[in-house]
Amino acid sequence: MKEGFRYIKEIFTGCYRLLQGMYITLLNMLRPKVTQQYPENRGKKVYPERFRGLLTMPHNEQNQHKCTACGICMMNCPNGTIEIINKTIETKIDTVTPEGETRTVTKTKKVLDRYIYDLGSCTFCALCTSSCPQNAIEWSNAFEHSVFTRNRLYKQLNMEGSELIIKNKE
């Protein structure tokens, strides 16, 4: 008798559990779809802020960047992805001596010539951006990197003719 009662009870609880499962799958069916349709969603999909797509060096309107060519990023990079090529420039500055006469002083200064970034060997570890003291480089969301030749993966991050932002001391 007890066995029979248990048998019937099991059938009913089993049916109840099955219905619970079906209810959950039905809810799943009615949920919005998670598929991203890639070429169609270009420009519509919002990527997360911390998504690391491509290393960039932001420039302002006067074609100026913040990189002082200190080379910390190059040293921190585990793959040798970054190569910084410096150049030395001479600036003539007019200074006023304590005696009151004006003298022209020639100063030599190391500035950035070319910031070479090899996309092909980058592992997107972000050690460069986190170690940069000037916050001169940052990640962008661009991720469509495929090119036909290896050479195209070497990118120069600073623009042609760009220079360092001159900070006002005042």
Add this chain to the structure above:
Amino acid sequence: MMWIDNILRTYLGDTWALIAEFVLIAIALLTVYAVLALILIYAERKICGFFQCRIGPNRVGKWGILQSVADMVKILLKELIHINRADHFLFRLASFVIIAASICTFAALPFADGAHIIDFNIGIFYLLAVSSLGVVGILMAGWSSNSKYTMIGAMRSGAQLISYEISAGLSLLTIVILSGTMQISEIVAQQSEMWFIFKGHIPACLAFLTYLIAGHAETNRGPFDLPEAESELTAGYHTEYSGIQFGFFYLAEYLNMFIIAGIASTMFLGGWMPFHIPGWDSFNGIMDYIPSAVWFFGKTFFCVFLALWVRWSFPRLRIDQLLNLEWKILMPICLINLILMTLIVVL
């Protein structure tokens, strides 16, 4: 349809007109069969996608409508692979046996008012007999392929199909008791007042459920798909088939799902009969405006959806659990249900 008959009779003799009509009906049936298979494959893939929060096929044609057509073209172009040391006669025959059994069952469905091809006084017996012919084809395919996977798959399938045939038959017999006839057209006609699932009280509902479960198991799908459990048996009994021969198995599988749903909707949900409530004459009149084919296919696709829903909800059963479910639970329920229905009809 009478005008086709008249034209044929004027140009051909009576005998030849009859033969021509047979051929025409067969062609129409095969066309409907193939088109339905394409629709079902598309629906399956789409609904399966929805259950997994995906979109499903959406590249070929608008919303991927032509996807299954593209698949069909692909399967027609594929090579038929020659299997070493297989029993070639049985190997080739098996796919035809399966598809023939499936088409024979398909022909007995009442598609619409008047569109009913095979209809005679023991229609239900015919349905049960022909639909279980497929197991012969499955065993044949498994045996002749000369492979352990197909062999195990076919044996499992045989055990499963023969066991679940009992529950399916018993639950159909419940309705036969209620209606007092085995002729399918008569069964549909009797539901003009009210569908049997409402008319038959609890036993009819129970029979509907058990029939859906047993029918689901018979089509080798959903949680009962262990004849073709991919992870263990690659594809079960049709592992060695390729090209259009595999296509036949594929087609028969999907159409069997449709046939089970069609029988369920004919026996329990009134077939092509519109939804009628006794006494509400104006409501019934409005319902009659919807064409009968729409009713039949609507109900059938509802049952197909139920099958897909179950398929994407539950994990696969083990073979002993499967047989336990049939012999210890479903069959006793069906037998008790049969007695209950008899009592209701007699009293």
